[in-house]
Amino acid sequence: MHGDLLLRKKAAVTGKSGLLEDMVLNERAQLVLNSIIENYIQSSEPIGSRTLSKSLGVQLSPATIRNIMSDLAEMGFLIQTHTSAGRVPTDKAYRFYVNSLSTPSSVPEQIKQKITLVSTEQGMQVEGILAEAVHLLADLTKFACVVSTPKASVSRLQRIELIKISEDRILVILVTKAGVVRDKIIFVTDSHTQDFLNSVASFLNDKFKNHSMQEIREKNGLAYSVYSYHDLLAQAVRLGKKAFELNNPGEMLIDGQMNLLLDPHFDEKSSLRSLIDAFNQKSEIMKILDDSMREKGVHIFIGIENDFEQLHGCSLIMTSYRNNQNVLGSIGVVGPTSMDYKKIISVVEYTAKILSETITERSYD
């Protein structure tokens, strides 16, 4: 052992949380670790003591660095692929690194322009904007990117329209404040005139405009009992109920999956298979996106930190986007654990910001 590489090793060892451990490295060890990580992010190759000695700002001999590295390895920040290889950061190291990133780095002007350029395209619907955003993000990061479409439940109603399509089918159009248009067909047993549908729609509009779908679904049950004595109204409410229920479960758009396959980190066939499966099984990724909506800020899942086993070899950078009323959905990147966190985090953040602004402009408030 080489002295107090750990400033508060005792505290760290006796403490229960992993967070405490993040604090225990002394300054020089931190420097070495960060440098290893940044070098590795660049080169994707194990970093040796000699290499590091040169690239490091401070004057330290390879031998000294070896000592530090040895300790870092013992603490689980570094591993060796084999005895005579350099060191590679572990998930734990990346977590430490990311935690230590204090000031979010600024996005290069060139990238800013690219993002803004896309956002100013005219005449796009919300879904189109999302598709553009996720495509752009994939292009900028060269990883796979995902975005969830605005959640129906949080959307506020701008307008509902009922259109008679045939004797037993009615087309329901829901326009939300966020500018999303959803349509679906409902089947009815009794035939209604378009006039009747118009008055039902008008009734529903008066009653529910600006309410969230969530609220509407709850209140609607109430309304049902209140008006049930009146036959026509009862029918109207029954229709309304049908119109608002079981909106599509929320979708997600993926882009740039194929980028991952070019990445040197995923070239083993086994990890490839599992990645493909992961993206086919959208529901699991959807869960992660949903979770990232709950709290503000950028969410970072490194390696096994996400709950989806097939993505344990990846890191995910997720953040939410919103209009001026609500958080609508989230957008993010799926890449190798050795991604350039500084860059990716800031690009995701900036993209989400511009996306939010663009969507807010299109919102009806």
Add this chain to the structure above:
Amino acid sequence: MHGDLLLRKKAAVTGKSGLLEDMVLNERAQLVLNSIIENYIQSSEPIGSRTLSKSLGVQLSPATIRNIMSDLAEMGFLIQTHTSAGRVPTDKAYRFYVNSLSTPSSVPEQIKQKITLVSTEQGMQVEGILAEAVHLLADLTKFACVVSTPKASVSRLQRIELIKISEDRILVILVTKAGVVRDKIIFVTDSHTQDFLNSVASFLNDKFKNHSMQEIREKNGLAYSVYSYHDLLAQAVRLGKKAFELNNPGEMLIDGQMNLLLDPHFDEKSSLRSLIDAFNQKSEIMKILDDSMREKGVHIFIGIENDFEQLHGCSLIMTSYRNNQNVLGSIGVVGPTSMDYKKIISVVEYTAKILSETITERSYD
């Protein structure tokens, strides 16, 4: 040379079309060629004379087969990767093989069930059905699959609806006979009341129901001149014009791209890059899909037969789908030239058939 391997070589050589050449192989040469192709489709490895001698039904010594192979190679049906390797079929060979497939092979019951199962899901919109179809096809074939959404121009109008969203924005909803709902926002300079919009919509509905968008756009110009003396009506028609113009250029859904990357035929990094680019550049694939709509039946592009250079290493199997009124779009598979044509063709054909039936059911006629 070993005699008349070519039945009508003279005719073939003097003839101009490639089609004639397809007819010139004698029976035994055909047998050998087909067997090589089928073996290669299975194994993806060069086929040697010994192997073939065993797997071939007829009794022929390796030496004899070598002679035949040598001739086939000279005619451009086979190539060798190197001197001491077995033979591999060329694009020309696949073309010959596909042309000789007379009776479409039947789809296995198990696959039929899978396809039917998906098609019976309730309450889906057209886009959802297409997404399911292309996903299923990717799953069944293990290649990349594409489908184009129904062309706006051929769709017939079922209903148009104009909804006032704000002072300067109107939401246009177009419902087509095929059951596709399209929405878009148009910007106007003068504010209109919803009542006015309703009467405009009603006017447009009366006038244009059952007409194709194509027709409407053409006729609308006429209408404009007829009614221009009347101020309100002029406004109405102007609105209608805006509503029908520049519908989205038609989109396409892709699924299973990643399947291609597992395929042993695309494991060189160079061909991979070009494939990724190809799928990013949707417009080119869209062209091929569009072309496949024009004529009935399954369209097969082998290797360089398609006009998109980056897909020259692939074969494409495309066919159209329709409702009972119109051809709506097309669906197909992109895979390696050495795909199992028999199987893929029949699966694509069957899927398109079921897709057509499903969409016809959802149509408003």
Add this chain to the structure above:
DNA sequence: TTTAGCACTCATTAGATGGTAGTGCTAATA
């Protein structure tokens, strides 16, 4: 016309080898 036999080609594989990038340990040094 078909086939057996043989010489030849060339990719692939397995071993052997030297070089290299890295480590850990120890003893000398500041």
Add this chain to the structure above:
DNA sequence: TATTAGCACTACCATCTAATGAGTGCTAAA
């Protein structure tokens, strides 16, 4: 006491070699 130089050691890697084997083309015999 912390740092560093030196050295033995390890394991990967590229290169070379030889052996293997699948395949061909050609020729002569059946």
